[in-house]
Amino acid sequence: MTFRLLCISLLCIACLSACTTSPTGRKTIKLYSSSQLANMGTQAFDSMKSEQKVSSKTVENEYVRCIATHIAQQVPDNVFAGEWEVVVFDEDQINAFALPGGKIGVYTGLLNVAENQHQLAAVIGHEVAHVIAEHGNERMSSGTLINLGMEATNQILQSNQVGQTPMIMSAIGLGVQVGVQLPFSRTHESEADIIGLDLMAKAGFDPQQSVNLWQNMAKASGGQRQPELLSTHPAPDSRIKMLQKNMKGAMQSYKLSKNKPNCRP
Template sequence: MNNRLLKMSVLLVACIYLTACATSPTGRNQVLLYSDQQLAQSGMQAFAGMKQEIPISRTQVTNRFVQCIADNIIRQLDEDASPEQWEVVVFDSDQVNAFALPGKKIGVYTGLLGVAENQDQVAAVIGHEIGHVLAQHGNERMSHSTLIGISQELVNQALRANNVAQSGAIMSALGLGAQVGVALPFSRAHESEADIIGLDLMARAGFDPRQSVNLWQNMSKASNGARPSEILSTHPAPQTRINNLKANMEPAMKTYSAVKNKPVCRG
């Protein structure tokens, strides 16, 4: 690859950045290369596959409990939001987790219900996961992965064209640098952003936002400290999340206090 072609390629990547700029619900700048339709289709396909691979809970009490919490949060999304438009499935699995996907899909693992002590703590998780969808974090991660791949290939071509010694070692280091320097920080930023969006959603739905802190205290105990260093993790450390939630608790509590008819979901 000659210098002129390299410059043109770099310019192409820059143009992609400029034309794909967007803003997240918290005002953070984003690069989104994929359409809502593409993401929704991918989400629906992934969800269909999971329903075939993972057992679905048939316990009516559990399903009603989770559905009630999800419905109340979904109603806060916009004026036209309808719980009937979303599919909520409880998966019979020990995983302490939940997720939401583009295409209006929500999955909750029964393992989460053993750690979350009440409806408010479950609402914190569901609100967080919906926050990922609202902020288009899946689109953003896919977009950055695409751009990182393009950039690495451009550097690789330039190294080979100029017979640079140890180009393989340089590319390996570049790959690690992209992972630690770009991909992981973005993942942690996404988690923190989803926490704040979820905090607002659960408060507007009438769930006690203070329970989000209790949830992560429970999560920390359940993990028994088995987690990688924060700099090498896609998720912030539990205490980092707790501090972030506490820092944003005042406006959430004002919103929560203004809700007159608070939900009662029984499990």
């Protein structure tokens, strides 16, 4: 079997054996097991705790843990059934993240933009949604298949002695980034917004505050951001429109929620 046929066969087998569906019904490919992702998440989180400054402020930690705990209670057991580890990192960046294996990290800079528990819940819900939808698995799987496909293309070009191979491969790489990987990431962000909106609402946080959060985010960026075409994240205006589109269902879940948290900074 030629290298080309071998690569095509491997790609087909991988795609057929790893096809699955995201929580919103989108077709996805995931090549890695949940346990593999959980181990990676735990290792990455432990490394971050050793390399970055962790907040020692009791009030900050209790506030973030209060919100994160209510959000985590909405996570299905098949995603993670244990106790989530929540860490506040003492850094100015406006960011948060969640990792497979039940890990949540929040940077203190975010607390200056998320003005209340509902807005912080919108961010944490969004990050936890990435874990629920296994976006990390999907990105890694996509990268594996893309690398395999590009290696096959490179081998074909070289075997046929096609001139300017490096230039062609560079162009293909750019095409993959703009045409596949970046829109793919924007899809993940939008999907996490939808799932996160539902999470925060069921946890008893006001989903309407997610709109206020992104208005604050837009102000914090000072208008300095890449064009949406070349960004892994949708523009704040796009996110707000999408959130508003899904607000009716979220508000119904919020009204039905018996638990209304009172987390205070």
